[in-house]
Amino acid sequence: MKVWYRIRQWFMAVMIGIMTRQPKVIKGSGSLARIADNLEKTGKKKVFIVTAPVFIEWGSLNKLFEALKEKGIEATVFSKVVTEPTVELVMEAFGEYKKAGCEALVAVGGGSVIDCAKAVGALRATGRSIPKMRGVLRVLRRLPDLYAVPTTAGTGSETTAAAVITDTIDGKHYKYMVNDFVLIPRYAVLDADLTLTVPAKITAATGMDALTHAVEAYTNNFASKMVKERALDSVSLIFKNIPLVYEDGSNVEARDNMLYASFEAGIAFTTNFVGYVHAVAHATGALYGILHGEACSIILPYVLEQYGEKVYGRLSELADAAGVKGASKEEKAKNFIAAIREMNEKMGIPSKIEKLKREDYEEIIKRVLKEANPLYPCPVIWKKKDFEILLDKLIKE
Ligand SMILES: [Fe+2]
Structure with a gap:
């Protein structure tokens, strides 16, 4: 099954590379x-x-x-x-x-x-x-x-x-x-x-949505050189500018940088898809009425953590772009995830999905699998039990 998924995803990556602009x-x-x-x-x-x-x-x-x-x-x-x-x-x-x-x-x-x-x-x-x-x-x-x-x-x-x-x-x-x-x-x-009048809460949620686009497109398999360059630049711009626009919405230069970062992240995910963070954000967002960007920013660190050592290399490269330090690839990857959590906390984004209920797991996982497998070339292919583990971390009990 996994081999078939990967062949299909590789074929899609080639086709998109040819057809997109x-x-x-x-x-x-x-x-x-x-x-x-x-x-x-x-x-x-x-x-x-x-x-x-x-x-x-x-x-x-x-x-x-x-x-x-x-x-x-x-x-x-x-x-x-x-x-x-x-x-x-x-x-x-x-x-x-x-x-x-x-x-x-x-x-x-x-x-x-x-x-x-x-x-x-x-x-x-x-x-x-x-x-x-x-x-x-x-x-x-x-x-x-x-x-x-x-x-x-x-x-x-x-x-x-x-x-x-x-x-x-x-x-x-x-x-x-x-x-x-x-x-x-x-x-x-x-x-x-x-964008100068966008309130701080929406600024934070939409900015973290852009970050999630860049991170998922970068960590997915089959990312082209162009996707990688766009995603790295986007992550670098977001880490520098999201705290500035959250603190002061009238900072035109920082707003300008966030718009460009969002554009680059858009190019990256239009070419190389999003991943499980988005699939879970779509399912939980629809069920509980959570802002899309807020759902993404809550879920992002948990998914990256659960991918484990498979993504240490890719996350360490994103850490370099974000200016996050570490002595090894593993340490950089872990510090990058910690930095996302820290940004969320500073912008008042919760760390759990507060409305998540155990009885909804089945429906959520059904929707997630339908959306993501085999379409998204996620770095690790997850099955039902992996999503149960993820939801257990996201639930507030
Ligand atoms: Fe999104």
Whole structure:
């Protein structure tokens, strides 16, 4: 079984290495408004802007609107995305896109906003319905240029090849993915000004989500040279900057570094997947309503510890990037895990999953195995009993 898993994972790694691409980066304070320059350069006269109502309310897009006006570029704004987009919402947005004759997309917001814009782009590119594009490699056509502008540093949505869509079939709600490399945004716009108002708790959770992306992509098997470089840089930036943005949210330079770290971690996991930390975070997060990043940061040190000596080498390299010292690979690896625990504690992130209940183990493990095996090339392949051991460490009794 394990050999078959590894062959499948190696094949996926090769395929992704061939097919993936990276967004071009427009970065730095004020880069949101610079989208207008790029649209002008690429000859686009009509742009469709997808966002959440709150960003219109706060005036977060005003500088972009001014810049577009100055260049004579017409903007159509769709600001109805408040949660994961439904098929109906995407269809409504696409209707407005077509009506206005838009030629490019700008998405300003979190994962849901960026996913909605990706789905609109996929509809424009293919003329197919969303359910027909469900699954892997069902789009296969170039989307209109998409500028993804994240408003938190962590999810890495500006780099990913997937859009999560909610659908209703026979009265039941389903969540599914449209997954295709053509969905990777053409541009990632990393403007720290948009993240300055993110509260400390969300800053901590999303930042630790980014750290988990980098660490899981790096410790997974089959990490390419590019994945390793991106992940190491991301870890180095996060260790230096997360304490700064947690203490002072208005530190633009540190916010800028966190956005770039999140982008790099996004590239790393889009290419080499996440791992068991994410699988357990998804299952427990859905059951108990825990913030995704917070769930990741609680679970991360326990999973790394349980991988044992198999990951000492890889963790010691991450420790070097993070500036964590040790006399041997084993000591560096252990000190790196301890440093993650210390960061969690300083940012008020709990060390256990407080709502975890023993009677839910079975359901959690069922979901985790379904998500992670054989897809994620984790450094050690775990079975049911390994997850029982892990959950016993995470439970607060
Ligand atoms: Fe994540």
